[in-house]
Amino acid sequence: xxxxxxxxxxxxxxxxxxxxxxxxxxxxxxxxxxxxxxxxxxxxxxxxxxxxxxxxxxxxxxxxxxxxxxxxxxxxxxxxxxxxxxxxxxxxxxxxxxxxxxxxxxxxxxxxxxxxxxxxxxxxxxxxxxxxxxxxxxxxxxxxxxxxxxxxxxxxxxxxxxxxxxxxxxxx
Amino acid sequence: xxxxxxxxxxxxxxxxxxxxxxxxxxxxxxxxxxxxxxxxxxxxxxxxxxxxxxxxxxxxxxxxxxxxxxxxxxxxxxxxxxxxxxxxxxxxxxxxxxxxxxxxxxxxxxxxxxxxxxxxxxxxxxxxxxxxxxxxxxxxxxxxxxxxxxxxxxxxxxxxxxxxxxxxxxxx
Amino acid sequence: xxxxxxxxxxxxxxxxxxxxxxxxxxxxxxxxxxxxxxxxxxxxxxxxxxxxxxxxxxxxxxxxxxxxxxxxxxxxxxxxxxxxxxxxxxxxxxxxxxxxxxxxxxxxxxxxxxxxxxxxxxxxxxxxxxxxxxxxxxxxxxxxxxxxxxxxxxxxxxxxxxxxxxxxxxxx
Numbered sequence: 001x002x003x004x005x006x007x008x009x010x011x012x013x014x015x016x017x018x019x020x021x022x023x024x025x026x027x028x029x030x031x032x033x034x035x036x037x038x039x040x041x042x043x044x045x046x047x048x049x050x051x052x053x054x055x056x057x058x059x060x061x062x063x064x065x066x067x068x069x070x071x072x073x074x075x076x077x078x079x080x081x082x083x084x085x086x087x088x089x090x091x092x093x094x095x096x097x098x099x100x101x102x103x104x105x106x107x108x109x110x111x112x113x114x115x116x117x118x119x120x121x122x123x124x125x126x127x128x129x130x131x132x133x134x135x136x137x138x139x140x141x142x143x144x145x146x147x148x149x150x151x152x153x154x155x156x157x158x159x160x161x162x163x164x165x166x167x168x169x170x171x172x
Numbered sequence: 173x174x175x176x177x178x179x180x181x182x183x184x185x186x187x188x189x190x191x192x193x194x195x196x197x198x199x200x201x202x203x204x205x206x207x208x209x210x211x212x213x214x215x216x217x218x219x220x221x222x223x224x225x226x227x228x229x230x231x232x233x234x235x236x237x238x239x240x241x242x243x244x245x246x247x248x249x250x251x252x253x254x255x256x257x258x259x260x261x262x263x264x265x266x267x268x269x270x271x272x273x274x275x276x277x278x279x280x281x282x283x284x285x286x287x288x289x290x291x292x293x294x295x296x297x298x299x300x301x302x303x304x305x306x307x308x309x310x311x312x313x314x315x316x317x318x319x320x321x322x323x324x325x326x327x328x329x330x331x332x333x334x335x336x337x338x339x340x341x342x343x344x
Numbered sequence: 345x346x347x348x349x350x351x352x353x354x355x356x357x358x359x360x361x362x363x364x365x366x367x368x369x370x371x372x373x374x375x376x377x378x379x380x381x382x383x384x385x386x387x388x389x390x391x392x393x394x395x396x397x398x399x400x401x402x403x404x405x406x407x408x409x410x411x412x413x414x415x416x417x418x419x420x421x422x423x424x425x426x427x428x429x430x431x432x433x434x435x436x437x438x439x440x441x442x443x444x445x446x447x448x449x450x451x452x453x454x455x456x457x458x459x460x461x462x463x464x465x466x467x468x469x470x471x472x473x474x475x476x477x478x479x480x481x482x483x484x485x486x487x488x489x490x491x492x493x494x495x496x497x498x499x500x501x502x503x504x505x506x507x508x509x510x511x512x513x514x515x516x
Binding site: 005009012013016019020023026093094095096097107108109111123124125126127128129150151152153157158159161162164165166167169170171172 | 350353354357360361364367368371372374375376377378379381382383385386387388390391392394395428429430431432433435436437438439457459463464465466467468483484485486
């Protein structure tokens with residue numbers, strides 16, 4: 001084997017390693033977003049909080065929650081416990097992922113669907129957009145900031161959606 | 173090329189092969205879950221049944237269906253045919269995937285949405301959680317057992333959601 | 345290193361490159377489908393149109409839109425602007441992907457969910473199936489034709505769903 005072909009082999013392997021790591025990052029981000037619903041709808045405050053960094057922020061209605069303790073308190077709080085006790089599902093949509101080394105932005109829709117005993121069915125209480133800002137930590141991807149806004153005709157929700165897309169590259 | 177560098181090359185290639193196979197498994201599991209709605213909503217009993225192993229179980233309301241014949245009969249049955257004849261969609265949520273060699277557990281939400289002619293729209297009849305237990309066969313991943321429970325305030329649904337997540341590793 | 349082992353190494357690397365490219369294609373197709381909602385619900389006509397090839401077709405109710413200009417006009421049109429101005433979400437389901445070299449077919453569900461101010465909630469106006477026919481271009485995957493049909497009990501929607509699945513291979 002020549003030195004040249006040995007070098008070419010090493011380059012091809014390094015390229016594969018780099019590309020595969022990106023693919024694994026995308027699937028890891030999908031996985032953590034897919035765990036959010038199971039975490040909150042089972043009332044698991046600890047797991048929910050641990051998806052964020054220690055000082056991570058969940059900016060949602062009616063207020064921004066700052067830090068893991070505040071996020072965990074949302075799950076154990078009276079309002080959330082009431083919802084899951086009568087039947088609730090936090091449905092998370094397919095993720096649009098923008099990956100940049102050790103940070104990433106995921107944009108997706110979410111809905112909060114509630115049991116309606118009187119109609120033998122469910123109603124949609126909330127439908128909004130989420131911008132999840134992730135950072136890579138020693139333990140894996142964690143949320144630095146998640147912003148949730150309702151798609152209720154106001155501009156904030158539409159602006160978050162617009163941030164996810166790039167006129168110069170619709171497949172970005 | 174030294175023996176040492178040859179060995180290192182082989183190790184890197186083997187590591188890539190192992191990691192890529194896991195990625196392909198995750199995408200194959202996503203694909204089969206994404207085929208479930210098209211299978212049942214098109215009334216394709218044979219394809220639906222073939223997603224399970226020969227003696228696979230679909231444990232759902234009002235009873236557990238055991239074996240491919242029972243699962244196919246659900247699709248050709250009067251109730252299901254009535255639903256798809258008037259407009260029905262089985263919507264499957266993003267999958268949380270736990271992969272363990274030749275077995276895997278997928279947890280996701282599902283909804284059954286029905287056409288309501290009077291309102292020019294659709295209503296949500298059911299919203300629940302699914303735990304899909306897969307095994308790898310010679311023909312690919314197949315369902316050994318799928319459990320579906322409504323998120324209606326009872327504990328069973330919340331318990332299935334809790335099984336998917338790990339307090340020690342929220343990104344698992 | 346022998347010539348034989350060098351050849352075997354090259355073959356294994358080539359196989360990895362081929363398989364990884366397929367995985368990347370699947371994730372790229374997921375990404376573009378995940379960008380559709382953010383594009384239309386933010387009113388971004390240019391990005392929406394650029395997801396299609398120049399003469400791509402969006403065959404939907406009440407008419408087929410042919411070419412990027414027609415697709416962009418849908419987004420800037422009075423009806424669509426009215427919807428997003430009062431609160432609308434185009435929710436896209438998990439994609440079933442059939443990849444064939446430089447072309448691909450994605451089948452998934454979609455819903456159009458609208459804000460209902462009177463009920464402090466949202467209603468589902470439309471629920472249908474999409475068949476997206478993609479081609480690989482120098483700029484990435486683009487839509488050649490997308491067909492959207494409502495799941496309202498008519499055969500067209502069920503037929504599109506049936507096209508996605510293969511009785512001989514439920515995991516295809």
